[in-house]
């Protein structure tokens with residue numbers, strides 16, 4: 445029997461394999477936006493109005509028109525094919541909720557680290573935690589207005605290993621987000637592919 449969300453694509457009866465993917469990154473880099481853009485079901489989100497609890501901790505200046513923040517996680521779904529679905533979990537970005545990340549990583553196959561180049565340092569913690577967990581990830585630079593440094597400079601600034609894919613995206617565009625997820629799935633597949641001998 446199909447399980448149908450109130451305003452979304454029904455989960456196919458043939459779906460057998462579910463893969464959990466986490467979208468992680470610093471405060472206000474566009475994680476909730478990405479889950480909402482790409483999810484085929486109305487995403488579950490835990491947005492709350494930002495309060496004074498974040499004053500002095502979070503830096504809202506780079507995201508001036510932002511007045512809500514994720515306090516637990518975002519959840520969405522995308523069907524890959526008849527048998528496989530991705531479940532997307534968007535992590536909360538405010539530092540005071542980072543303790544939730546380790547639980548969110550449980551059972552995840554891989555992660556997307558979403559980055560705002562204006563605040564690169566906020567990505568360090570995400571990369572550090574993923575490396576600590578040994579979880580494969582790719583890095584996606586979310587295109588905000590402002591500077592567009594070349595990707596090789598971003599790679600150097602983040603001290604990314606050569607095998608970690610680094611791409612650009614627009615978290616507001618469904619096709620762009622789909623490309624990010626496909627790149628992650630291809631990266632995961634390449635890590636599990638048997639070594640070929642010349």
Ligand SMILES: Nc1nc2c(ncn2[C@@H]2O[C@H](COP(=O)(O)OP(=O)(O)OP(=O)(O)O)[C@@H](O)[C@H]2O)c(=O)[nH]1
Pocket residue numbers: 470471472473474475476477478507509510512513514535536537538586587588589613614615616
């Ligand atoms: N210009 C531009 N704005 C964006 C883009 N992606 C997101 N935004 C805006 O940036 C703000 C932050 O988006 P969110 O999706 O809430 O960010 P988040 O990473 O989930 O934030 P937290 O959960 O609070 O850490 C929102 O006001 C979005 O409308 C983008 O690609 N370009």
Ligand SMILES: [Mg+2]
Pocket residue numbers: 475476477513514518534535536537
């Ligand atoms: Mg969010």
